[in-house]
Amino acid sequence: MIANRSYDCVVIGAGPGGGTAAALVAEHGFSTLLVERDKMPRFHVGESLMPETYWIFERLGILHELDKTGFTRKNGVQFVNSSGKETAPFIFREMDDRDCSESWHVKRDKFDQLLYETAYNRGATCSDETRVLDIDIRNKSPHRVTLKTADGKEQEISARVIIDASGQQALLASRLGLKEYYPDLKKAAIWGYFEGAQRAGGGKPEVTCILHTSSKDAWFWYIPLGDGTVSVGLVGDNDFVLKRGNSPQQTFEEQVNNCAGVKRRLLDANQVGRLNVAKEFSYRTTQQAGDGWVLVGDAGGFIDPIYSSGVYLALKSAVMAADAVTDGLHRNDVSEKQLGCWTRDYEKGVELIRRLVRAFYTKEFSFGQFMKAHPQHVMNLTNLLVGRVFEGNAGKIFDDMDPWLEKVRAGEPIPEASNS
Numbered sequence: 001m002i003a004n005r006s007y008d009c010v011v012i013g014a015g016p017g018g019g020t021a022a023a024l025v026a027e028h029g030f031s032t033l034l035v036e037r038d039k040m041p042r043f044h045v046g047e048s049l050m051p052e053t054y055w056i057f058e059r060l061g062i063l064h065e066l067d068k069t070g071f072t073r074k075n076g077v078q079f080v081n082s083s084g085k086e087t088a089p090f091i092f093r094e095m096d097d098r099d100c101s102e103s104w105h106v107k108r109d110k111f112d113q114l115l116y117e118t119a120y121n122r123g124a125t126c127s128d129e130t131r132v133l134d135i136d137i138r139n140k141s142p143h144r145v146t147l148k149t150a151d152g153k154e155q156e157i158s159a160r161v162i163i164d165a166s167g168q169q170a171l172l173a174s175r176l177g178l179k180e181y182y183p184d185l186k187k188a189a190i191w192g193y194f195e196g197a198q199r200a201g202g203g204k205p206e207v208t209c210i211l212h213t214s215s216k217d218a219w220f221w222y223i224p225l226g227d228g229t230v231s232v233g234l235v236g237d238n239d240f241v242l243k244r245g246n247s248p249q250q251t252f253e254e255q256v257n258n259c260a261g262v263k264r265r266l267l268d269a270n271q272v273g274r275l276n277v278a279k280e281f282s283y284r285t286t287q288q289a290g291d292g293w294v295l296v297g298d299a300g301g302f303i304d305p306i307y308s309s310g311v312y313l314a315l316k317s318a319v320m321a322a323d324a325v326t327d328g329l330h331r332n333d334v335s336e337k338q339l340g341c342w343t344r345d346y347e348k349g350v351e352l353i354r355r356l357v358r359a360f361y362t363k364e365f366s367f368g369q370f371m372k373a374h375p376q377h378v379m380n381l382t383n384l385l386v387g388r389v390f391e392g393n394a395g396k397i398f399d400d401m402d403p404w405l406e407k408v409r410a411g412e413p414i415p416e417a418s419n420s
């Protein structure tokens, strides 16, 4: 049972978005309930973090905790093309020698638990094994939320504000018909964990590796983790990855054999447990806030795993939404206008990542070739890859990339370098 029957704020889901939002609302002294349907800590995909998460961890005061948990430092990214050519790793500190240029490869059970505890330490009531069964937002705030708690009992709670951070369940967006799938990003993923897989070793910096298969129909992520295992995932079009007649294990192994870079790295490796499958994970929502409710993280949309932007966007939207919520609660204004005051700025940043995702999936496109012709954009590209999309001018890269993409899509010779 949950002791209180009414809260200033109920946060649904204890992923990175929910834990962060609950911590930041609770620390203002507002009564905050964070509910999670699973028992914490719980398993989740999404281990490679963008460096811009640094500022959010700093604000939450957990930077030192992240180092203590033994997560692997993420120093950069490396792209391996379809012919197996290993480009030099893109080390973020070489572009900007500040601590915020590095981040982590995290085990999500431990990472999300840390945020859950942070919310608790800031004063939120945290209740796992508590599922939201129903949300009634037909009338004005306070809204009613029906929960099923660990003892199997149902309970009704009222909330002045509901923060939906329920991840891909997207409880409110599904209920209100706000979800829109991207027709060109209908991807699926098969992933697992490997012991004895190759790591940088010899004191070399560890990076997130992105490797194209030889046909360029799919790509692998390769993320070395702190417990000695490596997370390896295959991503491609739904129909390609979830081929009829093939088990996920068969498809995964077939594609490892089609990807020299992964094959070599897994030569002496053993798979730990079964492979996991996810599909239809890329969508947006047509509205991210209403009277007394707001969506954060995947509950408000998810683009694609390619640049590891998911956790960062969950954290960033949680911070922006929590600031709007606390400001609104202080002023007794929980209107759509107040709770959604951040969404336009947020969407502008997200759009830059979306454009870079679409560039990656343009089969004929090569980042290497583009950067060779346009070296003046190296800092813009770095800023996009570290997640610095809510400030600065990283979007300037598209002044040259968009015409380039148009030409490669049309099969025209690639444009000459510009000096802009």
Ligand SMILES: Cc1cc2nc3c(=O)[nH]c(=O)nc-3n(C[C@H](O)[C@H](O)[C@H](O)COP(=O)(O)OP(=O)(O)OC[C@H]3O[C@@H](n4cnc5c(N)ncnc54)[C@H](O)[C@@H]3O)c2cc1C
Pocket (backbone or CB within 6 Å): 012, 013, 014, 015, 016, 017, 018, 035, 036, 037, 038, 042, 044, 045, 046, 047, 048, 049, 050, 130, 131, 132, 133, 165, 166, 167, 168, 169, 171, 189, 233, 278, 281, 296, 297, 298, 299, 302, 305, 308, 309, 310, 311, 312, 314
């Ligand atoms: C294949 C794949 C690979 C990815 N790789 C990366 C990566 O390397 N790096 C990265 O940054 N991101 C990655 N992501 C994205 C990342 O997983 C998500 O963006 C991130 O977890 C979103 O956080 P969140 O807090 O919004 O939601 P989640 O982390 O999904 O948390 C939502 C929580 O809500 C709970 N919940 C749901 N329904 C209810 C309910 N009814 N009642 C109570 N609780 C409920 C769930 O149990 C869950 O714990 C990847 C995604 C996919 C699909």
